[in-house]
Amino acid sequence: MIVRMSKIEIVGPKEILYEVLTTLRALGVLQIEAQVRESLQARGEGLLKTLQIDKQALSERLFLEELQEKIESILSCLPQIPVRESYLNPEAAMEATAELVDRHTAACEETGRAKTAAAKELAELERFRTFLQAIGPLVGQVRADSDLEFIGLEVKDPGAVEQLTILAHRLTRGNYEIQTTSMPEGGLVALLTTSRELAKPLKKALQGERIPEFALPAYLEEVPFNEKAEVVESRRRELLAEQKRLEETLLGFARRWLPLYRSVLDWLRGRLALVRQSASIYQTELCFIVFGWMPTDQVVPTRRHLADTFADQVVVEEKEILEQELEQVPVALKNPPWIAPFELFARLLPLPRYSSYDPTPFLAIFFPLFFGMILGDLGYGALLGLIAAALVFGFRQRPLVGNAGKILGICAAYTCVFGWLYGECFGEFGHHVLGMEPICFDRRTALEPMLYFALSVGVCHVLLGLLLGVISAVRQKKTREAMIKLLSTVAVFCLVLLLATFILPVPVLLRRPLLVTLGIAVPLLLILGGILAPLELLKHVGNIISYARIMAVGLTSVLLAHVANELAGLAGNILVGMLVAVLLHAFNIVLGVFAPTIHSLRLHYVEFFSKFLEHGGRKFEPLEKNHGGGSWKA
Structure with missing residues (x-):
């Protein structure tokens, strides 16, 4: 509420x-x-x-804002680890913190830059290392000769190998050797071996043909090719040790100073929130x-x-x-534990006005009812109940999932109740094996009674919405709007009863007073609401007809369960039949969760809430301990 x-x-x-x-x-x-x-x-x-903010107050605010920015900057450089709470008074420690923060920030940023540079060089070395590991065996296959020059190439297009061979043969007149191998991540590497005097023009020609030599760091240029891998590995070990040292430095700094900085930052945020609120005082x-x-x-x-x-x-x-x-009064919602989970659906709508209604209790009452009417299977309800229990008890630290589990559990209970009334447990399995019989009617055959049942629920739901609209208009002293909604309610009620006289065995004499009432209500609607009022009346009738989806979607679920059981019986093999039944029933359960949810929510959002709910409320955002603004929780 x-x-x-x-x-x-x-x-x-x-x-x-x-x-x-x-x-x-x-x-x-x-x-x-x-x-x-x-x-x-x-x-x-x-x-x-x-x-009024005097110079001293303004100076204080600027100082606090600057200090807050500096502390947030240094915290962004530090690892966010769990640490003990600081026992120092943050207000008393603020001046000392202001003196230390610049020096600490500079040290942390320098350490962070060194760590970033080491990580970047490590990533590059890993690429060099992979290349050299791939090409190393090729170097070992070439005869040892001090006059040879090795050219390592990364070949992205396998078709370029032939182009490389032609180019090398032309420039060296056959005085070369090419070997290729695959890279671990895909692609090819090639080792081109030739004499030192021919290597320079060959490299230049390769660059012109856009087949450049694999670029290694400058400190490897003078290192013999067969020793490059060892130098890279040595440098890699040095960088890993340096990276670990830098991480430990930052970690040690965080353990020592993070509690103080977090404590002071929390105090600063609270103090600044109060200073900013002073403009409203x-x-x-x-x-x-x-x-x-x-x-x-x-x-x-x-x-x-x-x-x-x-x-x-x-x-x-x-x-x-x-x-x-009234329109400026902020809105907060507070509901009992069994209703509160349905705020998950209420939050999909804009916040209601203070003078309107909380949609949560209506969702808590009618949503599970519609869900159970649509799915209505004892076996499916039991399985959904187990899933709901797993969600509630398995995700206690995640309120969103827990609330979804609670909603599913309530819907599962209604599904079991209607399954018992319909005599359904995994379709007609309950009838053949468990001896279940329909208490109300068999949904597969009693289509007309089921349709009347769904429409009757729609009549009650829509009329309740219209009555709530009348009450809401009266509370807001909107007399004309209240009269229009009251006349619409009376007209809808008379129309429904009039149609019922053609279906139910009731005296024909009942039609006359209903026709007279309609004859009075409709002209009054025209006078008070204009020409659109009768059209709005037809809209209400259309809303009621929309509740036929309860019967239609439910019938789909029943027939799919029947098909699953029939196909399982025709399989000719127990294991295959069980597999077919399980798969089809599992598919039906998935549909049985999503379809009733979507259609039940639509019946609320479109057909029901549109009759009385007014959106556009202001969220209640009180001064709060951790923020200075937020959602009030009861």
Whole structure:
């Protein structure tokens, strides 16, 4: 449900303003209102002004913001490891931190740059190492001769080998040797061997043909080819040792200084949040005045807490919420444990206005009902219940998955209930093996009763939505809108009863008063709502017909379960039949989760909520201990 809010005025001496704001921030129940309202005017507009920021306060704010930026910078350089909490008072340690942070940042950034450079060189060396490891065996196959020059090439296109052979033969007149091998990650490497005097023009020609020599670092140029791999490996070991040393340096620094910097940063963020909120606070010569919103059930505890903390120097007064302020009242949702998981679906919609309704309880009541009506199988419900239990108990640290599991568990219970009413357990398996019989009707054959049942549910759901719309309009004193919705409700109700007289065995005389009522309601609708009002009435009728999807989608699930059992029986082999049945039933369960979910949500979002729910509410964002703003949690 939507938490009831109160408009609050807090008054106290100017000298304890920040202490009061710090206390309110710790409580996390007050959203400060930035705009001046009628409460200010009643006190005398000329005596009130926004809290002025003097030079000292401005200097403090600039200092805090600069220090916050520096600490965030140094934290970005450090490994984010779990560390103990600092026992130092962050406010007292702030000045020392301001003196240290520049020197620490420079040292950490220098260490970070060295670590990055080492990692970059290691990545390049790994490429050289792979190349040299691939080409090394080829070098060993060439006869030892001091007059030979080795040219290593990375050949991306295998077709280039032939081009390379032609070029080398032309320039060296056959005084060369080419060997190729594959690289571990794909592609080819080639070793071209020729005399030293021919190597230079050959390299130049290769560059012209866009087959350049594999580029090795400068310090390897003078190293003999058969010794390059050993030098690369030695350099790699040095870099790995250097990288480990740098990581340990940063880790040791983080263990020593991270608790202090985190503690000071948290204090800075809170202090800056309070400083920024001061722009929304008003003052007289002696007092500060804070206006805001607070959950009604928190007013008395907050008043008592402030009185105990500040020896009755601070006054908390609850003000009347004016009608024109209703749209500005912030909205927070709070529901019992069995309803709260359905906020997962409610959050897919924009936040409702304070004067409207929380959609969560309606989803908690009707969504599982529609889900169970559609799926309606005892066996499927039991399996979904096991999956739900696994989600709830296996993902306790992930509330989103846990809430989805709770919703699935409630839906599974409804599925079992309707499966028992329909006499279904894995289709007709329950009838043939367990002796189950339909208590209500067999969905495969009783299509007409099932359709009437689905439409009856739709009538009740849509009429409830229209009635809630009437109540909402009355609460907001929108008389014309309330009358239009009431007449629409009466007209829909009469139309449904009129149609029922043609189906049910009821006296024909009942039709006359229904026709008379319709004859009065429809002209009144035209007068109050204009020409679009009857069209809106037809829309409501169309909404009711949409509930036929409950029957249609449910019938699809029943027939698929029947097909699974029939194919399993025709397999001619027990194992094959069981495999076919399991696969088809598993597919049906997957469809049985997604299809009812999608169609049930659509019936709520389109057919039901459109009748009464008003979106566009402001989120309740109180001063909060860790942020200075956020979502209030009960």
